[in-house]
Amino acid sequence: MSRYLKIVALYVRLGILNELEYRANFFVQLFQSVLSLLLSLGGLSVIFSHTGTLNGWTQSELLAVAGVYFIIGGIIRLVIEPSLWRLMQDVREGTLDFKLLKPVDAQVLVSVNQVQMWKLIDIVMGLGVLAVVFAQPQMQTDPLRALFFVLALLCGGVIVYSFYLMLATISFWFVKVDNILVVFESMYEAGRYPVGIYPGWLRFTLTFLVPVAFAVTIPAEALTGRLSAEMLALGGGLALLLAVVSRLFWLYGVRNYTGASA
Amino acid sequence: MISVWGFYRARFKTALAVQLQYRVALAIWMLGLVLEPIIYLSVWTAVAAGSGGVVNGFTVSDFAAYYIVLLVVQHFTQIWHMWEFDWVIRQGILSGRLLRPIHPIHNDAAENIMYKLLMLVVVVPSVVLLVLLFQPVLNPPLWSALAFVPALLLAGVLAFLVGWCVALAAFWTTRTFAINQVYFIAMFFFSGQVAPLALMPPLLQTLATLLPFRWMVAFPTELLLGRLTVEAALAGFAAQAGWIALSAVFTLLAWRAGIKRYTAMGG
Numbered sequence: 001m002s003r004y005l006k007i008v009a010l011y012v013r014l015g016i017l018n019e020l021e022y023r024a025n026f027f028v029q030l031f032q033s034v035l036s037l038l039l040s041l042g043g044l045s046v047i048f049s050h051t052g053t054l055n056g057w058t059q060s061e062l063l064a065v066a067g068v069y070f071i072i073g074g075i076i077r078l079v080i081e082p083s084l085w086r087l088m089q090d091v092r093e094g095t096l097d098f099k100l101l102k103p104v105d106a107q108v109l110v111s112v113n114q115v116q117m118w119k120l121i122d123i124v125m126g127l128g129v130l131a132v133v134f135a136q137p138q139m140q141t142d143p144l145r146a147l148f149f150v151l152a153l154l155c156g157g158v159i160v161y162s163f164y165l166m167l168a169t170i171s172f173w174f175v176k177v178d179n180i181l182v183v184f185e186s187m188y189e190a191g192r193y194p195v196g197i198y199p200g201w202l203r204f205t206l207t208f209l210v211p212v213a214f215a216v217t218i219p220a221e222a223l224t225g226r227l228s229a230e231m232l233a234l235g236g237g238l239a240l241l242l243a244v245v246s247r248l249f250w251l252y253g254v255r256n257y258t259g260a261s262a
Numbered sequence: 263m264i265s266v267w268g269f270y271r272a273r274f275k276t277a278l279a280v281q282l283q284y285r286v287a288l289a290i291w292m293l294g295l296v297l298e299p300i301i302y303l304s305v306w307t308a309v310a311a312g313s314g315g316v317v318n319g320f321t322v323s324d325f326a327a328y329y330i331v332l333l334v335v336q337h338f339t340q341i342w343h344m345w346e347f348d349w350v351i352r353q354g355i356l357s358g359r360l361l362r363p364i365h366p367i368h369n370d371a372a373e374n375i376m377y378k379l380l381m382l383v384v385v386v387p388s389v390v391l392l393v394l395l396f397q398p399v400l401n402p403p404l405w406s407a408l409a410f411v412p413a414l415l416l417a418g419v420l421a422f423l424v425g426w427c428v429a430l431a432a433f434w435t436t437r438t439f440a441i442n443q444v445y446f447i448a449m450f451f452f453s454g455q456v457a458p459l460a461l462m463p464p465l466l467q468t469l470a471t472l473l474p475f476r477w478m479v480a481f482p483t484e485l486l487l488g489r490l491t492v493e494a495a496l497a498g499f500a501a502q503a504g505w506i507a508l509s510a511v512f513t514l515l516a517w518r519a520g521i522k523r524y525t526a527m528g529g
Contacts, residue, residue: 028437031440032439032440035443035444035447039447039450042450043456046456046461046463047306047457049461049463050309050313050317051309051312051313051317054312055308055311179290180290182290183290183293186290186297187293189297189301190297190301192301193301193304193305197304197305197308198301198304199395199396201395202300202304
């Protein structure tokens with residue numbers, strides 16, 4: 001276990017060193033994150049100039065949703081998406097051989113092999129938004145909610161990771177499918193608002209086909225005291241199930257890997 | 263004139279072949295285009311549901327009509343050359359296009375038109391599906407339904423010119439990404455995407471009137487919804503014409519200045 005932690009730490013360090021070469025990218029990322037925040041804040045202020053609550057959520061609570069949206073989006077773009085994008089490229093070019101040959105679990109290697117450090121800005125900004133929201137006196141905080149939130153965030157992270165891993169594993173059969181990751185990117189945009197506002201078919205899609213609900217809405221529900229223990233348990237069960245299924249699918253995919261050229 | 267038409271015909275064929283090669287990418291690009299109006303349609307439906315079914319004169323089915331028409335208008339006015347132009351310059355691809363005896367803008371215009379026509383294959387079924395799902399109510403007076411067609415065409419021309427003009431920034435800077443982002447966020451607020459402009463705060467409405475974005479998207483949309491008076495429609499056409507003239511002149515000047523700076527790399 002400690003060996004794996006060391007490997008993960010090493011890749012993170014490499015990612016940081018890589019990005020430190022392009023320091024101007026920090027400002028590009030900062031700019032992009034601020035614009036995205038502006039999109040959320042502007043949207044919310046227009047909406048709440050006409051109403052007091054949106055489907056039962058107050059403006060502060062929806063701001064908390066936006067905070068979670070930035071945190072999870074940041075985690076995805078920090079390591080999950082770039083790493084699995086790289087995996088698809090490796091499969092296509094046959095360079096996955098080098099990772100499979102190493103004497104550690106290849107799934108760990110492919111899951112952390114690219115770290116885009118500046119995406120941390122999104123995570124920091126999301127935490128900042130949450131801090132501002134919960135500094136308001138009318139927002140309740142209690143340890144149980146905080147615990148539920150952390151657990152829901154963890155489940156959401158595992159579900160999204162498993163989902164990404166399964167999509168990336170498809171590339172063992174269909175070589176050119178990197179566009180498939182863009183689908184998630186596109187659908188993730190819907191997570192700026194709680195999935196409850198969407199019509200039934202879209203809510204179903206965002207919950208079970210593309211797990212935006214588990215990634216954003218459910219942690220936000222935990223944070224605002226809307227999440228029942230049963231729902232959290234369901235999320236936990238699903239996270240466990242998807243982690244196992246995606247692991248099996250990955251192992252099955254690797255067996256199909258032929259090594260394109262290298 | 264005949265040679266320009268011949269060029270467009272040939273370019274349509276190649277653009278069609280290229281687009282058909284990347285069918286999945288096209289479908290995914292469309293997904294984003296369709297999803298965004300649905301997000302804000304759902305938001306405003308929830309707002310309307312929470313305030314007795316009407317927001318500032320917009321009922322739930324008005325919102326549905328608004329966002330479905332918006333989707334169509336956005337399709338005909340979308341522009342992506344600014345994401346490519348940086349690459350076209352950096353890689354020296356422009357050099358080859360400059361050698362042709364025809365202005366490079368025709369190359370992009372032909373590609374743009376072809377893409378929009380081709381993607382109707384996806385847009386039309388999406389619209390039918392959304393109409394069935396969201397039950398919009400749309401009964402504009404005949405004159406505004408007829409006026410919608412030229413308004414949409416002018417909006418397409420305007421969006422293309424403004425977008426192309428923004429793309430030219432790549433002659434001067436390598437950070438076009440930031441410029442493009444600002445462009446699209448301005449689009450989001452001022453073209454009626456986040457909300458129909460009538461629901462925006464007065465200050466933003468005034469700004470929207472002064473900027474070109476409203477005339478690219480919100481104006482044709484409101485026209486087809488029958489929300490504009492004859493005077494407002496005429497003023498809209500005048501604004502479109504004015505912005506087209508202005509952006510055409512600016513594009514011409516920026517192109518001349520830019521091409522002098524262009525030093526082909528590679529290609």
